[in-house]
Ligand code: SF4
C-alpha cells in the first residue's frame with residue numbers, strides 16, 4: 001500500500017496512486033451530458049423564499065427575527081439551537097426583504113412533511129449591511145483554528161453532499177482525532193447530477209482555498225480529491241488549481257456507482273475500509289464534499305454565509321437542463337421556470353439523483369441546503385432502458401444473485417429480502433442489514449424488479465423502533481431496580497446509623513464507667529499513698545481526647561450519611577470499636 | 583404543479599427474468615442439436631413434447647392458483663424445466679413417461695412449493711428422479727448411437743425417421759421396435775455392469791469398440807458443445823463460475839484419485855466428466871438459481887458437493903447416472919450452506935488489519 005510521505009510529495013504525484021476497489025457497483029446510464037455543458041447561471045431572486053428552520057437531522061434553529069422585520073442579505077434570521085446539542089445550523093437571509101411569515105410549510109421530504117419555516121418576501125434590492133455581515137478573512141493563516149471553526153459555524157455551513165450534517169460539528173469532532181488525510185469527495189456518482197462537476201470546472205481555485213482552510217483547521221498532512229474519470233474537465237481544472245500545492249492530490253477514479261459513497265470513496269482512495277458502525281476518523285480520515293469546501297471558502301474568505309448553492313436542474317421534462325446558483329429557499333417551480341420550464345413529459349420531480357433521491361409531490365417546495373439536483377422527468381425515461389418495466393409485474397425472487405454481485409456493502413440482498421418478507425427481522429439484523437447504505441444497486445439490477453430497498457428501509461425503521469422500545473423498557477426496568485436498590489440502601493443506612501449511635505452510647509458509658517473506676521482507684525491510692533497527681537492528670541487528658549474523638553467521629557458519620565455515601569459505613573463502627581477499648 | 587411519487591431507486595436496468603431465462607434457452611440449443619444429431623428425431627420429439635406438457639401444466643397450475651398467467655408463462659422457466667428434463671430422457675421413450683416426469687417437475691416440485699422462486703428442489707431433477715425410480719426399464723433404453731451417423735441415415739432407417747420416431751413415442755407404431763436389438767446401455771451403465779462383474783476397466787473399454795466410439799463421439803461432442811453453451815452463460819453473467827468449476831473439478835479430482843489408485847477397478851475421469859449428464863448438470867442443472875446456493879463460497883461447496891456425490895452414487899450406488907440424486911441431496915443442504923457462508927460485509931475485519939472477521943460474533 002502506498003503511504004504518502006509528507007516530505008517527498010513531488011515523487012508521489014508522478015507515481016500513480018494504487019487505488020482500491022469496492023465490491024459490486026453498477027453502471028447505470030449516467031445522463032451527465034444532459035446538463036454539464038452550460039456555465040452556472042444565477043437562478044435569480046424569486047418572489048418568495050421559504051427557509052425551513054431545520055434542514056438536516058437534529059433540531060430546529062431558533063428564529064431571531066419577527067414577522068414584518070426587514071432583513072439584509074446575509075443577516076442571521078435563525079440561530080443554531082444551543083440547548084439540544086449543536087445539531088442545528090444558523091440560517092441567514094439569502095437576500096434583503098421583509099419577513100412575511102414564520103409558519104408551517106411543506107418541506108422537501110419523502111413523506112411531504114410540513115414544518116416551521118421563515119418566509120421572506122425579497123425586496124429585489126439584494127442589499128447587505130456591514131453590521132449584519134461577516135468580515136472577509138483574507139489571510140486565514142493568521143487566524144486561530146478556533147476562530148476559523150467559529151466562522152464556519154456562524155456561517156451556517158452544513159455538508160452539501162446530501163446529509164447536511166453541520167460542518168463545524170464534524171470538524172470540531174475531528175480536531176482531536178489526529179486526522180492524517182482529508183478526503184474531498186468530487187466523485188458525483190449519481191446519474192444526472194452535475195453540480196459538483198460544474199463547480200469544480202468553474203471554481204477550482206476557490207475550492208482549493210477552501211480545502212487549505214480545512215487542512216489547517218484539522219492539521220491534516222495531505223488531501224486526496226477523488227473525481228470520477230467521466231469528468232475529465234473537472235479533473236484537469238482541479239489539477240491545475242492545485243499544481244503548486246504539494247499536499248493536495250487530485251485522483252481520477254473509475255466511474256462506477258456508488259463510488260461517491262463516503263466509505264466507498266475512502267476504500268478507493270486509501271484502500272482502507274471504515275469499520276462497520278465506525279467513523280472515518282478512526283482511520284485518521286475526514287471527508288468533505290467539494291461543494292462544502294467551496295462554501296467554507298466563501299464563508300471565510302468572502303464573508304458570505306451559506307445562502308446559496310449550486311443545483312442541477314435536469315431531466316427530459318425540462319427544456320434547458322443546466323446548473324444554477326440558487327438561493328436557499330427558492331421553490332422548485334421557480335427553478336424549473338429558469339430552466340425554460342417543464343414540458344408535458346415531466347411527471348416526476350426527484351430531489352437528488354434517480355438512485356437515492358426521493359420524489360416530491362409538488363414543486364411549490366423550497367430547495368434546502370442539502371438539495372443538489374432537481375430532476376424533472378417522465379416515468380418512462382427512468383425506466384428507459386427497460387421498456388417492459390411498466391407492464392411487467394414484480395416477479396418472485398429467482399435467487400439469481402445479481403443483487404449480491406452488485407452490493408457495495410457485500411451483503412446478501414436476496415437473503416435480507418427473504419427474511420424481511422418473512423417478518424424475521426432478527427435474521428435480517430444478523431445478515432448485517434444495518435450496513436446497507438440504501439444505494440439501490442440491488443434494486444437496479446434485480447431481474448424480478450423487486451423493490452428491495454423499500455423492504456430494507458421498512459425493516460430499518462422497524463428495528464430502530466424496536467430498539468427504542470427496548471431501550472425504554474430497559475430504562476424503566478433500571479429505574480425500578482434503582483428504586484428497589486434505594487429503598488434497600490436507605491434501610492441499611494438507617495440500621496447502620498442506629499448501630500453507630502448505639503455504639504457511641506456504649507462508648508460513652510464505658511468511658512464514664514472507666515472514669516468512675518479511675519477516680520475510685522485514685523481515692524484508694526489517696527488513702528494508701530501520696531496521691532499521684534500526674535497520673536490523674538494524664539487520665540483526664542486521655543478522657544478528654546477520647547470525647548473529642550467521639551464527637552469528631554459522630555460528626556463524620558453524620559456527614560457521610562447526609563452525603564448518601566454507601567461505602568464508608570464500616571469506618572464509624574470500627575472507630576466505635578476503638579472507642580470501646582478506651 | 584403536482585407530480586407522481588414513488589420511492590428510490592427510480593432507475594432499473596434492462597434485466598428481467600424473461601431475458602435471463604431466454605439466455606439459458608439459447609445456450610441449450612446447440613448442445614441439444616448435437617445430441618439429436620447422434621440420437622435422432624427422438625430427442626427433438628422429447629424436447630417438444632416435454633416443453634408442451636410443461637407449458638400446459640404451468641398454465642393449469644397458474645389458473646388453479648389464481649396467478650396472472652402471461653408474466654409467469656412468459657418468463658420461460660417452465661420452458662427450461664421441460665427442456666432440461668427432456669435432455670435427460672432416452673429417445674423414443676413413451677409420451678406418458680414424459681408426461682409423468684413433467685407433472686412431477688412442474689406441479690409437485692414447483693407449484694406445490696409456491697411456484698417460481700420458492701421451490702427448494704430442482705424441478706427437472708425431481709421429475710427425473712421420479713421416473714428413474716418408477717420406470718427403470720424405459721429410462722435406460724438408449725438406442726445405439728453408433729447405428730447412425732447422420733440425420734439422413736436416420737430418416738431412412740426405421741424406426742429413426744421422424745414419422746416413425748413420433749409414432750413410436752406416441753405408441754401408435756405399426757410394429758414395436760425390437761428394443762433389444764437397437765438399444766444399448768449407456769457407457770456409464772456398461773462400465774458399471776462390467777466393473778461389477780469383475781472385468782478390468784481397460785477390457786471393458788477395449789473389448790467393445792462400440793463403447794469406445796460412443797464415448798469419444800456422442801458424449802464427448804455433446805459435452806463439448808454444452809460446455810460452449812455454459813461458457814456463453816458465464817459470459818452473459820447469467821450463471822456464476824463457482825458451481826460449474828467446483829462441480830467438474832471435484833469430480834475430476836475424486837475420480838482421478840481412485841483411477842490412479844486402481845485404474846482397472848475405477849473408471850477414468852474422462853468417462854465421468856464426458857458421459858451421462860455431467861456437463862449438462864454443471865452448467866445448466868446445478869446452476870438453476872432457485873434451488874442452488876446463493877453465496878459465492880456456498881456455491882463452491884454446493885458445486886463440489888454435487889461433483890463428489892455424482893461420483894459416489896455412480897460408483898457405489900444402484901443407479902446408472904447420479905446427477906439427479908446428487909443435485910437433490912445438495913438442494914437439501916442449501917439453507918445450511920447459505921447460512922454459514924455469508925460473505926464478509928464491508929467494514930468487518932480483515933480488509934485493514936487481517937484480523938479474523940468479526941462476523942461470527944454476530945452469528946451466535
Ligand atoms: S436480483 Fe432479485 S431475483 Fe435476483 S436474487 Fe436478488 S432479489 Fe432475487
Ligand code: SF4
Pocket residue numbers: 403406407408409410411413435436437438439440441442443452453456
Ligand atoms: S441498497 Fe443495500 S443491500 Fe442493496 S446494494 Fe445497496 S447496500 Fe447492498
